Amino acid sequence: MSNEKDLIHISIEAVGSGIPLLKLNVPSTIQSNELYERVRFNLDKVDDIIILFLDYDFNNQLKETEYSLKDIYGDVKRITFALMTKILTEREILEKFYYATNGPNWKRNNNWLSDKPLKEWYGIEVHEGSEEKFIVKTLFLKYNKLEGEIPKEIGKLTNLQELYLFDNQLEGKIPKEIGNLRNLKCLYLFDNQLTGEIPKEIGNLRNLQWLKLYNNELTGEIPKEIGKLTNLQYLYLNTNKLEGEIPKEIGKLTNLRLLYLYNNKLEGEIPKEIGHRRAKHFGASFEER
16 A cells, blocks of 8 residues: 555646545556546546546647646646546537437427527527627427437526426436526426436526426425525426425525425425415415325
């Protein structure tokens, strides 16, 4: 076993953030090709699109990057390769979404993947006059024969405000990356075949006003992080397979107007934090057992 002084401590982190994606301790005698293979193997655990380059030329066109590789003690000279991540354009993100949801067989897919402006693609509205790189404001693809899983790349549409994917045949889990859509106001995923738990990252959507996930096959408990959605007005989680108790944190949603939780497997009592608000302000519908 190597002594501490014989080890190189490597941290892969977001540039300037100090948040490590991966930490490795490797012998100082390790060859660069072996280090490359070891890092590449461990990066399989990192949920992102990663590209590794041996002896990277920093004049490469992929110089726009979110991640770098460095020794946490600043000894970068001993590292002979660099870590980069490809930055997807908005069109590339939409292309991934298109193919992940069986786009060629959608009911309507007018102008998708064409060279026409994004605002002319079926179901897309943009921020007019925006100088931002990402301009998609609304993705409206209800009742359009979408199939398959929602790809994680959806979370990279950073200026998206409205996501309407209801009345389709979407399946699989709601990707946790949806929690990156910090500008989202409306999330409509109801009337699909979505499974798994509601991701706790949904609590990051502080601008969300409408959340409709009903008529799916969602399981697990209602995440308490929903209580962070202080702008939420309408919460529809009914007709799923949700279990456990109703989180008291929902009582923090002071702007909530409607709350539907019926046709689930919820148990226990309605938290007093919710019952008080319901009696004083708004109506809500629950199923208890």
